[in-house]
Structure formats: C-alpha cells, structure tokens
C-alpha cells in the first residue's frame with residue numbers, strides 16, 4: 001500500500017489519541033485466560049496488528065464481537081485449540097502471548113514464530129526460558145514452537161530488561177498452579193495496563209519494588225472482566241512533534257502525559273513549550289521559542305526514558321533544529337534502515353551508523369519517493385512527506401498502519417490531503 005501526499009501541509013483541528021497498540025495487542029491475548037466474557041473498550045480496532053491477532057484468535061476458537069463505532073470488542077472462548085491451524089505465518093511480534101491461554105486449557109500450544117518489525121536482532125530464547133521455568137517442554141518445530149505441559153509456579157530471572165518476556169511470564173504465572181517470582185521484571189506503562197487487566201480478571205499479582213513481581217497462580221482460568229485500554233504514548237508523541245513543525249493549530253486529546261515525561265522534557269529542551277491540561281495539549285506556532293527548535297542529543301533506552309520506538313520521531317525533529325542533533329539507540333543499534341529513506345527528503349542531512357543517527361538542521365524538505373522499512377520509520381517518512389515542498393510518495397505504508405489506528409481518517413480530519421492506494 002502506498003500514500004501520495006501534497007507537500008507543505010499544516011495540521012489543523014483536533015485529534016484523539018487511540019488505545020495503545022502495545023497494550024491492546026497484549027490485553028487481547030490475555031483475554032484468552034478468561035473462562036467468562038471479556039469486554040475491551042478504547043480498543044484500536046483498525047490497527048493491522050490487532051486485526052491479524054483477532055483473526056488468528058478466531059481460528060483458535062475465540063468468539064469475538066466487534067463494535068466499531070464504540071471502539072469496543074467482546075470476547076469469549078468456549079474452546080481453544082491450535083489443532084486446526086494450517087498456516088502459522090502470523091506477521092505480528094507477540095505470538096508467544098497466545099501460549100498461556102492454550103496451556104491453561106489443554107496443556108499444549110503451537111506458537112507461531114514471532115514476527116514484527118525488522119529492527120535488528122529479536123530473539124525468543126527468553127520466552128522458551130519462561131515456559132521451561134514454569135514446567136513446560138519446549139520444542140522448536142519447523143513451523144511453530146511446540147509448548148507442552150502443566151504450568152507450575154517457579155522462579156524466572158531475566159538477564160535483560162524485556163517487555164515481551166515480562167508479559168509472557170505474567171500471563172503464564174497468573175494461570176499456573178503455585179507461586180511465581182519474576183526477577184528483573186521490566187514494567188512499562190503498557191505492562192502496568194496488562195497487570196491491571198489481569199487483576200480485573202482475578203489474578204493475584206504483587207509488585208515488590210520496581211523489578212520484582214510475585215504472582216500467586218490461580219491454577220486454572222480467570223474470570224471475565226471489562227477493561228479500557230490506555231492511550232498510546234507513542235501516537236501522542238507523534239502528533240505533538242508533527243504539530244510543532246507544521247505550524248498549524250492542533251489540539252491533541254487523550255494524551256497520557258504521566259507515561260511520557262522524559263520525552264516531553266527533551267521536547268522542552270529543544271525549544272518546544274507545550275500548553276497542556278490534564279490530558280489535552282495545544283500545539284501551535286506559539287509553542288516554539290524565539291530561537292526556533294534547538295539541536296539536541298539523546299539516547300533511547302528503557303522507560304521512563306525515551307524508548308526505541310520514539311527514535312525516528314526525534315530524528316525527524318532534527319531536520320528542523322538549528323544545528324546538529326544526535327540520537328543514540330543502545331537497544332536496537334540496527335534500527336537505522338528507515339533513516340536512509342528519511343534522508344531522501346533532505347539529501348545529505350542524515351548520517352546513520354549503527355546505534356547513532358546524526359541529523360544536520362535546519363532543512364527545507366523536498367518531495368521524495370520513499371520506502372517504508374518498519375512501523376515507526378514509515379510514520380516518520382509520512383511526516384516528512386506532509387512537510388516537504390512538492391509531492392511525495394511513501395510505499396509500504398501498511399507498516400505504519402500496524403501501529404496507527406485510523407491514520408488515514410485522522411489525517412484527513414486535520415486537513416491533510418493524501419491519496420492512499422494499494
């Protein structure tokens with residue numbers, strides 16, 4: 001899929017941040033742990049990743065009713081089995097979270113190999129460790145990972161901060177029999193959302209300080225629940241940065257400020273001062289200080305810092321800064337393919353080396369034809385195309401649609417002229 005955009009556009013009007021991809025896709029899988037009915041609100045139904053997971057879960061046996069106008073879905077799971085699955089190619093990352101529900105019911109899961117964005121080495125050994133530590137046998141078959149056994153409490157000690165590993169451990173431990181201790185757990189805002197949902201379903205999860213979690217397993221399925229997905233901090237940051245550089249008057253609603261303090265401090269240091277109340281921010285030319293956008297240097301890493309998924313938006317912001325900005329990424333040093341495509345809008349402005357992106361500003365961006373390489377990179381290219389002088393085309397934008405709910409509709413409502421086509 002591609003998008004053609006007329007350049008030099010500003011964003012005007014109001015936009016509401018949708019439910020977070022990195023919470024919704026996890027909570028959806030966690031709903032498989034319930035023997036009752038689960039109602040999910042503020043659910044980003046248009047996300048490609050959500051749609052792919054919903055389809056796969058329906059093939060497994062989940063009954064899912066979608067209420068599109070209300071952004072809600074209702075789910076119940078009379079039976080759950082991998083036996084009828086013919087095609088195990090699932091393009092999303094969090095396939096491993098489909099295991100817990102099946103293990104709790106049948107003691108057996110066939111987990112599609114994890115997909116997701118190609119942003120560097122993305123192992124799955126820690127997931128196998130989780131299942132093994134909780135008493136299961138794991139076998140890497142050609143098409144899927146075979147996991148078999150009765151989930152039993154144990155100790156899981158993560159050697160690194162892992163989002164997916166912590167999520168998998170929490171879900172498996174919640175339905176295991178006995179107690180599980182998760183050491184060096186990594187609790188992001190989206191994982192706090194997952195914990196809140198698991199607790200709504202009756203899970204006994206106690207956080208001991210910031211990195212130990214103790215779970216008293218239920219030894220079986222959990223109860224039904226109703227839950228509202230938290231707003232997406234990455235989407236919120238995207239709108240704020242795009243609004244700041246395009247010079248329109250943009251009101252962004254449903255901003256989870258408490259989850260993005262550090263990224264906002266970096267924006268303030270770069271000369272972008274925001275007018276905000278508890279969950280809304282006004283972005284307009286008045287936000288930019290008298291000396292324009294200031295060059296900056298930052299490193300992405302773990303929360304509460306700037307996370308790797310925000311890297312491309314800061315690189316994009318560097319285009320407009322009065323000098324040289326540097327963005328380091330220690331978690332995904334290979335996440336630079338997009339930068340070569342982004343540079344097409346300002347040839348010579350970006351130097352991308354593993355772990356380090358240098359952007360020389362300020363630039364007037366020119367219309368270009370770019371190719372999406374990953375979700376956040378694709379979005380940064382769309383942002384550049386909106387700002388550039390002249391027409392641009394960004395190919396492969398289904399990658400951006402993996403993580404931006406109703407993106408074409410939201411851009412159109414803000415006055416951005418764009419043609420989306422296959």
Ligand SMILES: CC(=O)N[C@H]1[C@@H](OP(=O)(O)OP(=O)(O)OC[C@H]2O[C@@H](n3ccc(=O)[nH]c3=O)[C@H](O)[C@@H]2O)O[C@H](CO)[C@@H](O)[C@@H]1O
Nearest residue numbers: 121122123124125126127161162163164165301307309331
């Ligand atoms: C800690 C961190 O920054 N996590 C990011 C990671 O989450 P995601 O959940 O994809 O990855 P993890 O947080 O689990 O993994 C972090 C690191 O550990 C490695 N790893 C992970 C699991 C495993 O079994 N073996 C293994 O070696 C990965 O290759 C990666 O380098 O990518 C997502 C998509 O960009 C981001 O939203 C997350 O913020």
Ligand SMILES: C=C(OP(=O)(O)O)C(=O)O
Nearest residue numbers: 093116117309375376403
């Ligand atoms: C890379 C991302 O997601 P995933 O882990 O689903 O590939 C992302 O959200 O930027």
